[in-house]
Amino acid sequence: MLFLGFSAGLPLLLVLGTLSFWLREAGIDRSTIGYLTWVGLIYAFKWMWAPLVDRLSIPLLSRFFGRRRSWLLFAQFLIIVGLVGMASIDPKVQLTPIVWCALLVAFGSATQDIALDAFRIESADSDHQAALAATYQTGYRLALIWSGAGVLWLAARAEAGATGYDPAAWQFAYLCMAFSISVGVLTTLFSKEPVRIELAKARNAKAWLHQTLIEPFTDFIQRYGWHAILILSLIAIYRISDVVMGIMANPFYVDMGYTKDEVAAVSKVFGVVMTLVGAFVGGVLTLRFGVMRILFLGAILSAVSNLLFAWLATQGHDLHGLIWVISADNLSSGIATAAFIAFLSALTNIQYSATQYALFSSMMLLLPKWLAGFSGVFVNHFGYSNFFISTAVIGAPVLILIWLTIHFKVVEFKKHDSQVFK
Helix, strand or coil, X not given: CHHHHHHHHHXXXXXXXXXXXXXXXXXXXXXXXXXXXXXXXXXXXXXHCHHHHHHCCCCCHHHHHCHHHHHHHHHHHHHHHHHHHHHCCCCCCCHHHHHXXXXXXHHHHHHHHHHHHHHHHHCCCHHHHHHHHHHHHHHHHHXXXXXXXXXXXXXXXXXXXXXXXXXXXXXXXXXXXXXXXXXXXXXXXXXXXXXXXXXXXXXXXXXXHHHHHHHHHHHHHHHHCCHHHHHHHHHHHXXXXXXXXXXXXXXXXXXXXXXXXXXXXXXXXXXXXXXXHXXXXXXXXXXXXXXXXXXXXXXXXXXXXXXXXXXXXXXXXCHHHHHHHHHHXXXXXXXXXXXXXXXXXXXXXXXXXXXXXXHHHHHHHHHHHHHHCCHHHHHHHHHHHHHHHHHHHCCHHHHHHHHHHHHCCCCCCCHHHHHHHC
């Protein structure tokens, strides 16, 4: 799970955060960068093909590797092809082709997430899910360091003293990222196919389609009734402050004059380490105080930490200020993420693990990613400081939804549900 988590985390920044740094350095307008973040909406719609990943086998490939591993290999192949394509293009000269390659990477990454979430949930009983989840998250965060700081460091080294924008340096860095996916490929090849909990076999095509496309969603509605609307609404906007703000973070660093090495050291390495610390703290706090209370705390911290970026925007190039702001922001993010992952996992019925988890994680991104597409336009008109303040304000409805969820006792967490935090 450590290496598979690495494979899952690697593509995310390469089509979102790190790509925005590359595009801004290439002189692409902030509004265009904002719109291009809609590439990430693919992650928000992965529930649409999650039932197929959950129930369909890939001809020949599944025969040799099993259903879960065959889908993982297929997805990893798409990621590699897309990254190699991005590495062969200069966005300053040809922007459209790099967008298509980024879409391919995002689709492969989303498909890998679907298969991997199911692989993780099905690979052990509830008593061992804690170890799998923790190890997966560690690998995921290490990948964020490599795809964030690693790309910037590789690109800076490849510049070889060149001044200004050097497309060859970025292309070299992205080729290295494509090669890095081999970690996931090799791990998949040598992993054991999990034993699935199969539903009763469908008697005909209509019954099969009902099991595949309808039952995962009706199961959720039947279990929670009208409260399902409240749960899905909370999932849809819980990370809205972080996601919308994060789109303009890298363009902000470029415009404030921070170098690749500075951003790599502070934002990507130190920041991710603080996220891991936050995840650990979030896990400990959740065991002590419960899921919903820490979910509430995480929402407050995520919104408030964005105000620190508003302050940083008034300071110009301030490396020490960047360190403190990144520390607080990533610590908050880690606490919120720890509680949120456990919240989503507890809602999932293991019989429909891939589809339901994909639905939840997709809902988390749909509205925030759509709204984030306009972030560049907002910054162009109102400036960075006002933008960061607005991202804090839009987090307020999250607190109301969490309070309602607690008030109506929508989700009752049993003792074994808290094992994911350990």
